[in-house]
Amino acid sequence: MAKAIKNVHKIAVTEEQKRKDDLREVEDALIKNKDAILQTMDIMSHMQDKGILSLLNGLFGQGDKVLEIAVKAMDKPENTNTLKNLLLLSGSLGMINVQQLEPFLLKLNSGIARMAEFKDTEEKTGYFDIVRSLKDPDINKSITILLQFLKGMGQDTQHYEKTNQDTQKQRINQSENKTLE
């Protein structure tokens, strides 16, 4: 005779047993990840030394508030502009061809070195000195490079610009010029 029943006596897990099980679980995890944990400890210790932990503690402890303040601060025009400039500059940096720039930078370096050497000179340069200087192969080379640079700077680069709104025509061309890729 088995009447319908609804009562269920749950297996009562004693505080002590629960603690034992939990500890066991933690212990297993520790052993399984021994190396990672030891290394993490090292990192944490460094972070403690530098005061980073207490900083993070404050940050996370007040997560929503801090985020809100940060977001509100960022949402001011000058700050969004900073971010925007950063993004634009990093984009522009990417366009510089370092391979081409390198020899130029080296030359610039030696120019600066020489400049430093003569920084306190009393020597004066007259018009004829300049004309005569053109015969010096080093100076002549520099001038030629500078002239080429000026020519390049004068070329139209508008279609590479990211900061302007596009015209209809340009927008269609974007895909052809692959400026987004």
Next chain:
Amino acid sequence: MSESFYVKINGSETKAEKDQTILNLLSNTSSQVPHVCYHPSLGPIETCDTCIVKVNGEFVRACSTKLEDGDDVDTNSDEVKEAQVIGMDRILINHELYCTVCDYNNGTCEVHNTVKEMKINHQSIPFDHKPYEVDSSNPFYRYDPDQCILCGRCVEACQDVQVTETLSIDWDRERPRVIWDKDVPINESSCVSCGHCSTVCPCNAMMEKGMEGEAGYMTGINRETLRPMIEITKGVETGYGSILAISDMESAMREQRIKKTKTVCTFCGVGCSFDVWTKGREILKVEPQIDAPANGISTCIKGKFGWDFVNSEERLTKPLIREGDAFREASWDEALNLIAKKFTEIKTQHGSQALTFISSSKCTNEESYLMQKLARGVIGTNNIDNCSRYCQTPATMGLFRTVGHGGDSGSIKDIEKSELVIVIGSNTSESHPVLATRIKRSHKLHNQKLIVADLRKHEMADRADLFIQPRAGSDLVWLSAVTKYILDKGWADNEFLSTHVNGLEEFTKNLEKFTLEYAEKATGLPQETLVHIAETISQSKSVCVLWAMGVTQHMGGSDTSTAISNLLLVTGNYGRPGVGSYPLRGHNNVQGASDFGSMPDRLPSYEKVSDEKVRAKYEQAWGVKIPEEPGLNNHEMVQGIMDGNVKAMYLKGEDMGIVDSNINHVHAAYEKLDFFVVQDLFLTRTAEFADVVLPASPSLEKEGTFTNTERRIQRLYQVLEPLGDSRPDWQIIQDIANRLGAGWNYKHPSDIMEEAAQLAPLFAGVSYERLEGYKSLQWPVAPDGTDTPVLFTDGFPFDDRKAKLHPVDWTEPKEFGEEYDIHVNNGRLLEHFHEGNMTYKSEGITSKTPNTFLEISHDLAKERGIKDGTLVRLSSPYGSVKVHCLITDRVKGKEVYLPMNDSGEASINLLTSSYSDKDTDTPAYKETSAKLEILQVEGVNPLPKINFRYGNPQPQIGVAVDKKWARKDYIFPGDVVKKERKQHG
């Protein structure tokens, strides 16, 4: 072979098919065009204007333009690109790109992807807020008009795929938006929460609430903080390129923590499959896939949103053992040892036949196979059955008698393309919602004819071309009369009959009594109606008949099923696409539970236990002796307990104490059992009677296969780990078998399928590899893996390959005497699964439908003075229920409808009798009468006003894009470009 010709794409010759659209052709080539509103399952919607190309010099939409021989298509000239960009610009006015903090940023956002694909960096007209609030009233999804691009996919899906016809876009407003019904909050509309709209939405406008604040790393941030963040993102933007790059990174990071797993739905026999998105144990959303063979992008409220039960606190997590007047949680070892000891004791004392096993139609094929192997191979009894005994066994019987295979003749696609669909005793749009959508769509858009025979005027009846209400239990009569009339008129398919069918003569003779006059008297249907039906059937080139519990749950259920099949044979509607018989299976694996041998008289593949050769095959494989006498079915088991012959029962995954008929009687039987093991997710009403309750894992926590109503075998993958100490059923059965010394060693459900496939001819070629992902197989499956989407194309599985006409007579439904003057119809509701053990765990479903109710007609209400909310008692000779009334025109006269979603005082089976189908013992649930007393006139309406049944659908075809085009501010982008070019020369 369809006709093909050559066209020019950007100057190069390409082969195209007749009726192929440009978009369709281009999607297979390198010159793809962008598109946003087009969806492969919805077709062209023509709202987004981003797929514009030029054909023979004219701008057209690639999605809707069909190619002609010799067309010259231009997809990449400046003009074309310009027109496409105009289209995209207009979308971006309506949609703010804050992708990184958007929950929809999961790699599938079509606005995001199209902006990227078109390499748009800036837009000419900035985003502009719409003057509407977010609508979050529905418990399952929300609509954000501000993000809505007005593509109309949701409307197309609601109007023409789901065909609930709730959504539309109001094109007449200054800023159009999607509206529900005549512009009411979502939760007060006719929306059935099927989820189609959120599934097809290309962006975050229509989104599942489970995703909100959960999907992204930064989307859970407070609203106040989020808004400035969006502003920053926009302020900082140097063009969409960098926004998209960052959001792509964030989207890739999401893959790390969001798991997407394919599973198969367990809420009915349609067999919808979809991906479940989870984050830990949390279910973010259900995402149907175009590749899903039965449902494609479709779901119903239960499949899309009804999975809360999986994480319910009420789930059983440890085995329970009865001790005095309470259960005590126990270890698996203790529970399994107790079961092994008791089973052995009872077997020794009373013999194997004293033990009984009931398998579940919610469990997998592999679990059904193991359960019958446990009964037959370990205990040594054929006392194994499953709960399809409660629903569709009579249909299987009717088909065995006539055509030889007990399953749907074809696929849902065949129903979809049939010229005439006849639905008998099936509330299809609530019981098989996704299958019903295919009929609703074909009927709405493709001139499919629909005849519905039912007591209730449900949605299918409302939509039907012809709705007939024969007297309860008289379907066999009108079916036979129509068949006779067709034969008499010479409209039968004589060629089919002579080449493919036996028994015409005897059958015709038996039909003689079913004259139109007789049928009119028995069914109450006018003779003209019967003639009209006969004409319609014989004039239709293809006919499908769908039936369900309204046919089977009668004393003559098998016979009526047989009569349906006879009618189809006489009219030649078997053995080709688009025709046949479709007994709609109620649970996810009603088909598979029987297919894999959980039947007292049949082994897997429906091979008979009484067949010596068959037994020998299994005896050799299993190394045991199998008894040759068929065992007891469910019904006989209960009787066996009452008679004292049955001492023990092991039942899994079925709340039989609620769903069997005459449950007072069943409960009395349970109390008499010596030992009762119940395996389930919850402490169900049935489990309350158990000696041991075992915690099982639901479908999301295990692997296996299900077979849907189309005979389609599909794999489910494990979404979550089993909760607590619960275990998948196959593991539990194996544990019990091994404690009884069986020595089984199945490591994975695929091992079980491999064994079954070797033994059962219908599944010879079934393997897990062939079922990988969304692949499926429809049995019979040949050893080489060839499956059978349409049955009987090369004859019927009898010795001479011919079907049999099987004469049947009418069994008049049971009368319970004059005092029981109310006919109590019963069945399912759309939003609840069965008694509601699982679906009441969903807060959303419970808020919309908190309890069952009694549908009564206006006439009866008037006669007895009943109002909405009146509490009544219905009493039958077997018991009584207490329930609140709802007055509706879905029922008529003295017929009432009591949905089965209650396991307390309103459980329908307190009223039902133990009368059953004379051939299969399926309870005659639908032959229930009662008397009605009013307990309290005034009461609260049991159906909240936020239930969809109060809604006010607004049918239209698709999104009505012509209204968009007719707006004063609309100019076709192609025309804009032409005008500009003209101005600029």
